[in-house]
Amino acid sequence: xxxxxxxxxxxxxxxxxxxxxxxxxxxxxxxxxxxxxxxxxxxxxxxxxxxxxxxxxxxxxxxxxxxxxxxxxxxxxxxxxxxxxxxxxxxxxxxxxxxxxxxxxxxxxxxxxxxxxxxxxxxxxxxxxxxxxxxxxxxxxxxxxxxxxxxxxxxxxxxxxxxxxxxxxxxxxxxxxxxxxxxxxxxxxxxxxxxxxxxxxxxxxxxxxxxxxxxxxxxxxxxxxxxxxxxxxxxxxxxxxxxxxxxxxxxxxxxxxxxxxxxxxxxxxxxxxxxxxxxxxxxxxxxxxxxxxxxxxxxxxxxxxxxxxxxxxxxxxxxxxxxxxxxxxxxxxxxxxxxxxxxxxxxxxxxxxxxxxxxxxxxxxxxxxxxxxxxxxxxxxxxxxxxxxxxxxxxxxxxxxxxxxxxxxxxxxxxxxxxxxxxxxxxxxxxxxxxxxxxxxxxxxxxxxxxxxxxxxxxxxxxxxxxxxxxxxxxxxxxxxxxxxxxxxxxxxxxxxxxxxxxxxxxxxxxxxxxxxxxxxxxxxxxxxxxxxxxxxxxxxxxxxxxxxxxxxxxxxxxxxxxxxxxxxxxxxxxxxxxxxxxxxxxxxxxxxxxxxxxxxxxxxxxxxxxxxxxxxxxxxxxxxxxxxxxxxxxxxxxxxxxxxxxxxxxxxxxxxxxxxxxxxxxxxxxx
Numbered sequence: 279x280x281x282x283x284x285x286x287x288x289x290x291x292x293x294x295x296x297x298x299x300x301x302x303x304x305x306x307x308x309x310x311x312x313x314x315x316x317x318x319x320x321x322x323x324x325x326x327x328x329x330x331x332x333x334x335x336x337x338x339x340x341x342x343x344x345x346x347x348x349x350x351x352x353x354x355x356x357x358x359x360x361x362x363x364x365x366x367x368x369x370x371x372x373x374x375x376x377x378x379x380x381x382x383x384x385x386x387x388x389x390x391x392x393x394x395x396x397x398x399x400x401x402x403x404x405x406x407x408x409x410x411x412x413x414x415x416x417x418x419x420x421x422x423x424x425x426x427x428x429x430x431x432x433x434x435x436x437x438x439x440x441x442x443x444x445x446x447x448x449x450x451x452x453x454x455x456x457x458x459x460x461x462x463x464x465x466x467x468x469x470x471x472x473x474x475x476x477x478x479x480x481x482x483x484x485x486x487x488x489x490x491x492x493x494x495x496x497x498x499x500x501x502x503x504x505x506x507x508x509x510x511x512x513x514x515x516x517x518x519x520x521x522x523x524x525x526x527x528x529x530x531x532x533x534x535x536x537x538x539x540x541x542x543x544x545x546x547x548x549x550x551x552x553x554x555x556x557x558x559x560x561x562x563x564x565x566x567x568x569x570x571x572x573x574x575x576x577x578x579x580x581x582x583x584x585x586x587x588x589x590x591x592x593x594x595x596x597x598x599x600x601x602x603x604x605x606x607x608x609x610x611x612x613x614x615x616x617x618x619x620x621x622x623x624x625x626x627x628x629x630x631x632x633x634x635x636x637x638x639x640x641x642x643x644x645x646x647x648x649x650x651x652x653x654x655x656x657x658x659x660x661x662x663x664x665x666x667x668x669x670x671x672x673x674x675x676x677x678x679x680x681x682x683x684x685x686x687x688x689x690x691x692x693x694x695x696x697x698x699x700x701x702x703x704x705x706x707x708x709x710x711x712x713x714x715x716x717x718x719x720x721x722x723x724x725x726x727x728x729x730x731x732x733x734x735x736x737x738x739x740x741x742x743x744x745x746x747x748x749x750x751x752x753x754x755x756x757x758x759x760x761x762x763x764x765x766x767x768x769x770x771x772x773x774x775x776x777x778x779x780x781x782x783x784x785x786x787x788x789x790x791x792x793x794x795x796x797x798x799x800x801x802x803x804x805x806x807x808x809x810x811x812x813x814x815x816x817x818x819x820x821x822x823x824x825x826x827x828x829x830x831x832x833x834x835x836x837x838x839x840x841x842x843x844x845x846x847x848x849x850x851x852x853x854x855x856x857x858x859x860x861x862x863x864x865x866x867x868x869x870x871x872x873x874x875x876x877x878x879x880x881x882x883x884x885x886x887x888x889x890x891x892x893x894x895x896x897x898x899x900x901x902x903x904x905x906x907x908x909x910x911x912x913x914x915x916x917x918x919x920x921x922x923x924x925x926x927x928x929x930x931x932x933x934x935x936x937x938x939x940x941x942x943x944x945x946x947x948x949x950x
Contacts, residue, residue, distance in 0.1 A: 281633045282574045282607045286598050287581075289569040296560075296567050299589055300553050300934075305369070305943050308581060309604055313573040314561040321561035321568060333551040336383060339543035343386035344537065346393040350527050350706040351534040352374035363672035367542070370393055372943075382543045385536055394421035396526045399519045406516045409499055413512075415465040415472045416497075423508070424500040426481030434475040434489055436496040442471045447492070447562040454488055458480050460836035514921075545938035549554060556934055572598070572605055572931070614639040616683035619676070624916050625926025635674035635922055637752060638915055639686075641745055645914055647690025648741070649860035649907035651727070652700040652868060655900045656691025658686055660948055687907075697724040698861075702896055703868025711871030712876040713885070727858070728865050735858050736794045742780070742854030744845065745914070749922030750774060768822040772815045777847060779812030816841055848916045856910050864903045 287309060292300055309860050347353075356362075416423065419435075427433035438447075447461045460476040473494075477485045497765070501508045536646035561568045573581065578595050585591045598604045606626040607617050614636040621635050650656065663685035667678065695701065699722025710718035727734035754770045757763075784790045786805025824836025878884035920926075936943060 280609045281627055281928075282609045283576055284572045284598060284607070285575050285595045286569050286602075287569075287573045287578075288594045288596070289585070289591055290566060291569075291585075291589055293562060295589045295591070296557075296562075299591065300556060301586070302584065302588070304549065304553060304934055306581065306584075307933045308577040309571050309573045309934055310932050311556050311559055311569060311934045313559050313566050314570045320563050322563075323560070324557060324562055325365055325655035326558045327675040330551055330554050330558075333547045333554065336547040337544055337551065339383060339390065339539050340547065342393075343389040344540050344544070345542070346389045346530060347534060347537050349393070350530040351537075353537060358666070361666055361670040361673045361677060363670065363674050363677075364938065364940060366672070367941045367943060369847060369943060372546070375542060378539075379543065379546065382536075382539050385407060385533065386543070389530060391531060391831060392526045392530055396523050399523050399526075403516060403519055406512050406519070410512050410516075412497070412499055413505045413509050414655070415470070416469065417465075417509065419464045419472075419474065420504050420506070421474070421495060421882070422500075422502050422504055424502055427476070429478065430479055430819065432477055432479045434477075434485065434494070434496075435500075436489075436494050438470050438471040438473055438475065438495075439493045440466065440471055442466075442473075442492070446473070447473070450488055450492065454484065454731055456484060456488075459485065502928075541940040545941050548938055552934065552937060571934075574607055574931075603929060604661065605931035607931035608633050610634060610639075610712050612682075613686070616679045616686065617642050620683075620912060620915065622930065623912075624920060624924075626928030626930055627875040628925055628927035630756065631924060631926070631928075632752065632756055632759070634752060634920065637748060638919065641748070641919065642683075642911055642915060643686045643690040644741070645745075646687040646907050646911045647692075647694040648738070648857045648866055649675055649910060650687075650691040650696065650795070651694045651698055652702065652864055652900075652904055653692045653695025654700075654702045654705075655864070655904075656688045656693075656695050657895075658900065659691060659904065660687075660688025684904075694861075696722075698722050698865075698909065699726050700865050700868070702892075703865055703872050705868075705872050705892070708869075708872040708876050709888075712888075713880050715880075722897060727861055728869075731858065734861070735855060736796070737853055738854045738857040741857065742851045742918070743777075745854070745919055746850055746922060747774070747777075749919045749924075753878050753923035768818070768825065769950050772818045772822070773847075776812050776819065776844065779808040779810075779815060780844075782808030783812065812880045850921075851941050852915065853918055860895075860903065860906055860910060863898065863906075866898050867903070868896065 289299075303311075328720055413423075421433075421435075423435060425433050425435065442463075444461045444463050448459070451457075451461075452458045456477065458478050458481070462474040464472040464474055466472070475485065475489065487612075503511070573595070575595075582593050582595075585593055608615075608621070608626070610618060610633070617639045618635050620642065621633070621638065627633055647656065650659075663681045666673075667681055667685065673681075699720055701720055704719075707717065707719045710716050725733060750773060754766055757766045757770065780802060783805050785796070786800040786802055786808070788799055819841045820834070820837035822837065823835040823840025827833045827836055873893060874895065875888035876884070878887040
């Protein structure tokens with residue numbers, strides 16, 4: 279376990295080499311670049327806002343174009359595509375892409391324009407269909423819908439409420455002493471009545487008034503041609519739109535072979551955008567530029583050699599100051615590194631703190647295995663992760679670490695499953711009894727928690743105490759590194775003595791040993807000595823717990839409060855009962871699934887039913903309990919273990935590197 283020591287890097291080079299140097303640093307990915315502070319005058323910063331805006335537009339266009347392709351020509355992906363990782367490219371391909379960048383960008387804008395055109399055409403189709411529907415009742419009408427009459431006559435074309443008749447209309451006009459009126463019902467439905475009314479122009483105002491009283495409404499749409507001709511025209515327009523859409527979609531589909539080029543353009547612009555964001559932090563003169571930042575000490579020699587061989591550059595490395603905000607980068611072995619993400623999700627080590635990953639990883643795998651605790655589940659988990667790790671060599675490091683973590687968790691689960699005799703619960707017992715008429719069982723190497731829950735609970739508490747004591751030991755180690763020897767006595771030794779003393783006192787009490795089912799009891803003399811040690815330690819905690827306060831009364835009160843934290847240790851130990859709870863939950867649910875599957879009995883239908891219930895039930899059980907084990911293992915680390923020594927607060931190391939989505943360079947350290 280280690281936090282890699284960092285050094286401050288300062289680089290001064292010719293401005294003509296800036297592009298190549300920055301791209302080499304980006305591919306190597308070992309330098310975190312910070313704002314460069316030098317005396318202004320000769321040096322100044324360059325505003326790259328306009329260039330970054332152009333690059334951001336290029337990224338947006340690339341992603342929009344890919345979205346268009348995915349809409350009309352979906353990319354076929356396997357269910358394991360997330361494990362395949364990024365495709366590899368060479369530096370030469372990256373450099374050559376600059377020649378066809380504009381052509382690819384033009385393709386992206388063309389695809390975006392086609393998609394916009396398709397959307398506009400599709401939006402037009404409902405409008406045309408609505409017009410056709412509104413004109414359909416007028417299909418038998420052979421006069422243009424905008425006809426208003428002649429010099430001597432006035433025409434009214436529109437709709438009435440349903441169920442009105444020509445006789446009713448004629449009757450209304452006769453009652454109003456209007457005789458020269460022609461009424462024709464074109465069509466009638468339960469929604470409306472389409473009619474044509476013709477009268478003398480001299481009577482038009484009076485007729486219009488009567489029509490309004492009867493609920494007459496002119497059509498929203500009118501045209502200079504009869505409805506049948508207009509409908510035909512609209513149908514032709516509709517057909518033309520559909521053909522345009524099909525042609526546009528075909529054009530998009532024909533560009534599906536350009537998908538990879540568009541992907542690379544998105545990455546290309548992303549890399550250039552990151553480079554210009556870095557340029558924004560540099561101080562530059564007319565001919566030179568200055569770069570500062572942080573680099574892991576183990577990378578300094580290789581980087582200095584590379585820069586000195588290829589460029590006229592001056593590189594200096596310095597130790598950071600004590601109060602400097604140095605970024606944190608963890609480095610662990612293959613066993614511990616998979617759980618670095620767990621530590622990072624809590625917080626990276628702060629100043630003066632050690633990396634807890636190595637010690638935590640050991641307990642992490644053990645606690646996870648105890649919670650899942652089924653050998654068959656562990657075998658499936660480990661085998662699945664191992665298969666993915668072996669098959670997909672190119673997967674991303676984050677995914678690889680996660681699979682390695684669950685692989686080790688699976689190994690631990692197998693170990694505890696064998697100790698506790700759980701293989702898909704009690705499937706061997708159920709299958710042998712139901713389908714073979716015998717009683718075959720796989721005995722546990724140690725004991726069965728379902729049969730001896732109290733024994734399992736005591737064991738969980740023992741594991742918890744060891745876990746907590748290890749946390750105190752980590753605190754001891756950190757204080758020793760800082761040479762705070764008095765704090766070791768006050769904050770570690772006293773607590774060790776107090777807790778161990780209290781445990782020994784309990785173990786010397788027959789009532790306690792009978793309750794927890796222990797087969798031994800310590801002599802009373804041991805309990806008495808342990809009680810004295812615990813009392814002395816308690817006094818020491820009270821006297822030293824508030825030592826930072828100068829006021830004796832406040833110091834005493836703070837000391838009492840520190841001693842009150844013994845209740846926190848009690849609750850922490852009780853928290854490890856979740857190991858029993860989750861372990862039993864896995865076994866009980868598995869047994870219930872097996873019993874449900876065997877309910878049909880020994881018959882062909884029973885075999886089929888058992889297989890179906892077995893597959894579905896155990897798939898759900900392993901999924902739910904694996905998630906539960908993951909969550910509660912994290913909780914035991916974050917709350918109980920880290921609470922004894924770890925504060926965190928470190929800042930993650932963010933190197934200037936190739937942060938792309940689809941592609942990566944073949945040799946990140948040798949392609950400069």
